[in-house]
Amino acid sequence: MVRKSIAWLIPTVAIAVFGTNLRAQAQTTKNFEIQYNTLTQIVPFQPGFVRATIRGTSSDGAFGLNSFLSETYGRLDNPDEFPVVSPIARYTFNSEPTAIGLPSTLPAFFDTYSGGANQLFGKADDRAEVNFATGNIQGGGTITIFGGTGVFENATGKITFTQQDAFDPSNIPPEGVPGVAILKFDIQTPTRQVPEYTPTYTLVSAGLVGAVLLKRGKRQKENNFL
Structure with a gap:
C-alpha cells in the first residue's frame, strides 16, 4: 500500500x-528632471530644410548628466507663410532624415546625455516655432531612449522636454542662441533575472x-x- x-x-x-x-524579469524605473542652459544653432541645409544642433549644460544634473548634445534635421512646415506672410517659422525636427522627407542616404543622428560613466542615447522628435519679429524660439518634444552606459546600461524609456530661447534677430551669435530647456526623464533599466x-x-x-x-x-x- x-x-x-x-x-x-x-x-x-x-x-x-x-x-x-x-524566470521573472524585473525593471528599475528612474524618474527625474533636469534644467539645462542651452545654445541652439539652426542653419540652412536644403531648400525648406535646416540642421539644428543644441548643446545643454547643467551644474547639478541627476546621475551626473550635466551635459547633452542633440543633432536633428528640420523641415519648414509653413513655407507658404514664412517669411512673406508671417515672421514665424514652424519646424518639425527629427533625428532620422526619412521621418521628415529627406533621403535615407543621409546619416541618422541621435542625442547623447552624458555624466562620467553614465550616458543615455535617444532619438529626437520635436517641434519648434522661431519668431523673427520678437526674437523668441519655443519648442518641445520627445526623445525615445534606446540605450546607455553605467547605471543606464540597456536603458529604455523617454524624455519629454520644453525649451525657450531669446535672441536678437539682427545679431544672431554664431555659437548659438541661448536658452533654457527643462527635461523630464522616465527611464527603465533591466535588473537581473530572478529564478x-x-x-x-x-x-x-x-x-x-x-x-x-x-x-x-x-x-x-x-x-x-x-
Missing part, C-alpha cells in the same frame, strides 16, 4: 513543480519526498514483524 502511494506521489510532485519553472524554480530543485524535492516515504514504509514493515 505504501509503495503504491509513493509511485503515485513522486511523478505528481515533479510535474507540479516543473510547471512553475519561470522562480529550477529543474534541479524539482528533482531534489521529488527525491526527498520519495526517500522519506520509503524509509517510513520500511520502518512500518519492520514494526509489523516485531
Whole structure:
C-alpha cells in the first residue's frame, strides 16, 4: 500500500513543480528632471530644410548628466507663410532624415546625455516655432531612449522636454542662441533575472519526498514483524 502511494506521489510532485519553472524579469524605473542652459544653432541645409544642433549644460544634473548634445534635421512646415506672410517659422525636427522627407542616404543622428560613466542615447522628435519679429524660439518634444552606459546600461524609456530661447534677430551669435530647456526623464533599466524554480530543485524535492516515504514504509514493515 505504501509503495503504491509513493509511485503515485513522486511523478505528481515533479510535474507540479516543473510547471512553475519561470524566470521573472524585473525593471528599475528612474524618474527625474533636469534644467539645462542651452545654445541652439539652426542653419540652412536644403531648400525648406535646416540642421539644428543644441548643446545643454547643467551644474547639478541627476546621475551626473550635466551635459547633452542633440543633432536633428528640420523641415519648414509653413513655407507658404514664412517669411512673406508671417515672421514665424514652424519646424518639425527629427533625428532620422526619412521621418521628415529627406533621403535615407543621409546619416541618422541621435542625442547623447552624458555624466562620467553614465550616458543615455535617444532619438529626437520635436517641434519648434522661431519668431523673427520678437526674437523668441519655443519648442518641445520627445526623445525615445534606446540605450546607455553605467547605471543606464540597456536603458529604455523617454524624455519629454520644453525649451525657450531669446535672441536678437539682427545679431544672431554664431555659437548659438541661448536658452533654457527643462527635461523630464522616465527611464527603465533591466535588473537581473530572478529564478522562480529550477529543474534541479524539482528533482531534489521529488527525491526527498520519495526517500522519506520509503524509509517510513520500511520502518512500518519492520514494526509489523516485531
